Amino acid sequence: MSTLTFHEVSVRYGAHTVLHEVSLEVGAGRTVGLVGESGCGKSTLARAAVGLAPVTSGAILLDGRPVPSRGRRPVQMVFQDPYSSLDPRMTVGDSIAEAMPGRPGRMERQTEIARLLGLVHLDAARAGDLPGQLSGGQRQRVALARALAARPRVILADEITSALDVSVQGAVLNLIRDMRRDLGLSMLFISHNLAVVRYVADHVAVLHAGRIVEHGPTARVLGDPRHDYTRHLLASAHPLKEHT
Amino acid sequence: MRAALRRPVGLAGVVLLVLVLAAAVFGPVVWGDRATAVDTADLLAGPSAEHWIGTDNLGRDLFARVLVAARLSILLALAATAISMVLGFLLGAAPMLAGRRLGRLITAAVNVLVAFPGLLLVLFFAVVFGVGARGAALAVGLAGAPAFARLCHTLIAGISERDYVAAARIAGVGRVRMLLRHVLPNIAEPVIVYATMAAGGVLLTFAGLSFLGLGVQAPDYDWGRLMQDGLNGIYIHPLAALGPGIAVVLAGLAFNLTGEAFASAPRRAHVLPKAGQPAPATAPAAGSVLSADDLRVTIPGPNGPIHAVRGVTFAVGDGEAVGVVGESGSGKSVTALAVAGLLEPPVRVEAAHLVVAGEDLLAPGAHRRLGTALAVVFQDPMTSFNPAHRVGPQLAEVSRFHQGMGRKAAFARAVDRLNAVRIGDPARRARQYPFEFSGGMRQRAMIGMGLMGDPRLIVADEPTTALDVTVQRQVLELLADVRRETGAALLLISHDVSVVTDVCDRVLVMYAGRVVEELPAKDLRTLARHPYTRALVAAVPDMETDLDRPLAVIPGLPVDPVETPAGCAFAPRCPLADDHCRTVAPPLLDGVACHKAGEAP
Structure with missing residues (x-):
């Protein structure tokens, strides 16, 4: 269990500033939900933490030390599109094994693959399948298993x-909650769906x-929003009954 | 592979290639002696029964020499192609291997080299490496590298955008391993096709070099060399020069046709079995703007026909809003496309009747007669406008085409309609291009396009799925307002239960190509009787979901639409199913298609 801290992180592409001095902490064993509309910089924040987006200023720290941006990252990311996040020509087992630390022997690798597939509620026999043989939900679970294979201290889930x-969404959300309970993972859970974030995150x-306009415990932010934009988001998430 | 062989071009190419390669492999073994046998009695002879294309200045049989020369010619061509390929791949992968800055420099250099005429490069390198087979192979190989590099660069750039490359990088996979395990296998196919075609060109270049005396030197000989030898006597014995020339043409064709066939191997057209007897036509429901009876849509697929819609009967009353919910593969979008008349052969649409705004959609030409009575809004606002034209004229086109309005009047109407869908400053916006609109604004403009005429039915297929929650709400409100103002009926397709319940009066729930339940929208959350509907509603968390309990899930996977079961399609995933459910398909009775309707799980 580790703490991931974003300290005044800015990301700029040319003249275009995507993130303005964002500070955010994902506490040990916590699930922090990050909400906002598309283009607000949610994904960029996650990508910056694993070195996929260049940080212009500020620092991203894992337990007080900078997150390494080379080699196997202690922070792993799960992507939105399960159809593009698995190599179509690599079996499920190979994809998972690739993320494992060290150089495990054959037997050790098989056992570990079976254990990880079990963690995400998939049959170990799936290890020999290619992604094309799996449904979207199953692929997303494999992507999650691959992230877990790297023994991460923090997981970033980007609109998964x-x-x-x-x-299928329900099954994946249940899985996320189980994993937090059983493995004590720290997680940054990015979503535009407030109901989903409400269900899995303890902070929002x-x-x-x-810019981060509001943050706090989920129940407080969603129950008693203080920023206008949060109220606007919440109003959109509730059904518009007055029209029917 | 098989698809390529099925076409005459592919078959001819492969047969030719096999013959050429066979000559290269066995030529020197079988005809080697004949090709070197000197016969001073028969110098520079013309074609005869013994020497098919004559003899050379030492009386050696030219036909045998052409066959023997195949090996060297082909080997040199393949070697040069291999040099181009390896070098091109390394140069193309430079941005990945050497880091961003150096990679950019190399890519720029490659771009400059690609602009040089290929022949100029070949001659330049041939002079640099010196005369001879090895020099020529290096020259041709190097000269071909920039084109390969450009191809590889483009392909690799496409692959490295993919999330799995990002995931591998985060997992600590090194550059070389990334290239070999993730990139190479995924670009191999187009590269090999290109290489096959390039080999044909290389063969020709080689023949040219040898012909000019820059390539293979005596006593070795390839086809180019033989052509040069035969040139002296071209007016006396033309076949002596033409023979090797024909060999070059055939071998070049073999490579090119094979590559071409693989590059453009068409997806096999799948054919549907003959249609059965059409069901006897029925009359449309009274007072409806849309009426469908026993609608069936069958799509040809690789593993047999896909039964996307399997007998759907429903009607939409004048001014009514009906929602269709279901998961991917349930047939909801195909139903929408069928209703909008947008399905064309080879997709087969059958129904006892399918009538929209009084037009029989099963009759030919119905779509045109329908005119502006039907408006359609699609999911992706990025692709529903032509990016090369301004928004206003695109809207105006509808009125010019269907209502015969003049350019000016139509444009004025477009501005008016943009205003009606609450796009601010519509006169200025109408002169903008689609990319200048945000996603939500584009979707509103799309609805505006539907309002150019006087629609009686709006078919909206997942109109808000690609939009942000805040924008989603605006678009839904707009649809509700448009209905109120124009009295148009709405058929709203969505996977999102809450979207449908917000906007619609009545909801159809689809599963595996059938309507499993039909009920008032306000009852969807509380009074649903089909186990699938209940599970679907329970699976979606909302702002009131109990946080202490796991979300409801539907175990198992949807049925394969190719092999539709005899019984209820939901039975394998249903907690209530028994043997009766698995063998007898429940009909839609009293709004629900379930033998166990209403039973508690």
């Missing part, structure tokens, strides 16, 4: 349920135009 069907941060 938005490409999935609703019945609201990102608007590259």
Whole structure:
């Protein structure tokens, strides 16, 4: 269990500033939800933490030390689109094994793959399948297993349920909650869906135009929003009954 | 592979290639002696029964020499292609291997080199490396590298955008391993096709070099060399020069046709089995703007016909809003496309009747006659406008085409309609291009396009799925307002239960190509009787979901639409299912298609 801290992180592409001095802490064993509309910089924040987006100023620290941006990252990321996040020509087992630390022997690797697939509620026999043989929900679980294979201290989940069907979304959300309970993972859970964030996160941060406008415990932020933008988001998430 | 062989071009190419390669492998073994046998009695002879294309200045059989020369010609061509390929791949992968700055420099250099005429490069390198087979192979190989590098660079750039490359990088996979395990396998196919075609060109270049005396030197000989030898007597014995020339043409064709066939191997067209007897036509429901009876849509697929919609009967009353919910593969979008008349052969649409705004959609030309009575809004606002035209004229086109309005009047109407869908400053916006609109604004403009005429039915297929929550709400409100103002009916397709319940009066729940339940929207959350509907509603967390309990999930996977079961399609995932459910498909009775309707799980 570790703490991931974003300290006044700015990301700029040319003249375009995506993130303005964002400060955010993902506490040990906590799930922090990050909400906001598309283009507000949610994904960029996660990508910056694993070295996929260049940090212009500020620091991203893991337990007080900078997150390494080379080699196997102690912070792992799960992507939105399960159809693009697995190599179509690599079996499920190979994809997972690739992220494992050290050089495990054959037997050790097989056992570990089976254990990880079990963690995400997949049959160990799936290890020999290619991603093309799996459904979207199953692929997303494999992506999660791959992230876990690297023995991460923090997981970044970037809109991991938005490409999935609703019945599958429920299963993946349950899995996220189980994993937090059983493995004590620290997680940054990014989503535009407030109901989903409400269900999995204990803290929420609201990102608007590259700035965090509000953050706090989920129940407080969603129950008693203080910033206008949060109220605006909440109003949109509630059904518009007056029209029917 | 098989698809390529099925076409005459592919078959001809592969047969030719096999013959050429066979000549290269066995030529020197079989005809080697004949090709070197000197016959001073028969110098520079013309074609005869014994020497098919004559003899050379030492009386050696030219036909045998052409066959023997195949090996050297092909080997040199393949070697040069291999040099181009390896070098090109390394140069193309430079941004990945050497880091961003050096990579950019190399890419720029490659771009400059690609602009040089290939022949100029070949001659330049041939002079640098010196005359001879090895020099020529290096020259041709190096000269071909920039084109390969450009191709690899483009392909690799496409692959490195993919999330799995990002995931591998985060997992600590090194550059070389990344290239070999993730990039190479995923670009191999197009690169090999290109290489096959390039080999044909290289063969020709080699023949040219040898012909000019820069390539293979005596006593070795390839086809180019033989052509040069035969040139002296071209007016006396033309075949002596033409023979090796024909060999070059055939070998070049073999490579090119094979590559071409693989590059453009068409997806096999799948054919549907013949349609059965059409069901006897029925009359549309009274007072409806849309009426469908026993609608079936079958799509040809690789593993047999896909039964996307399997007998759906429903009607939408005048001014009514009906929602269709279901997960991917339930057939909801295909139903929408069928209703909008947008499905064309080879997709087969059958129904006892399918009538929209009084037009029979099963009759030919119905879509045109329908005119502006039907408006359609699609999911992706990025692709529903032509990016090369301004928004206003695109809207105006509808009125010019369907209502015969003049350019000015149509444009004025477009501005008016943009105003009606609450786009601020519509006169200025109408002169903008689609990319200048945000996603939500584009979706509103799309609805505005539907309002150019006087729609009686709006079919909206996932109109808010690609939009942000805040914008989603605006678009839904707009749809509700438009209905109130124009009295148009709405068929709203969505995977999102809450979107449908917000906007619609009545909801159809689809599963595996059938309607499993039909009920008033306000009852969806509380009074649903089908186990699938209940599970679907329970699986979606909302702002009131109990945080202490796990979310409801639907175990198992949807049925394969190719092999639709005899019984209820939901039975394998249903907690209530028994043997009766698995063998007898429940009909839609009293708004629900379930043998166990209403039973508690």
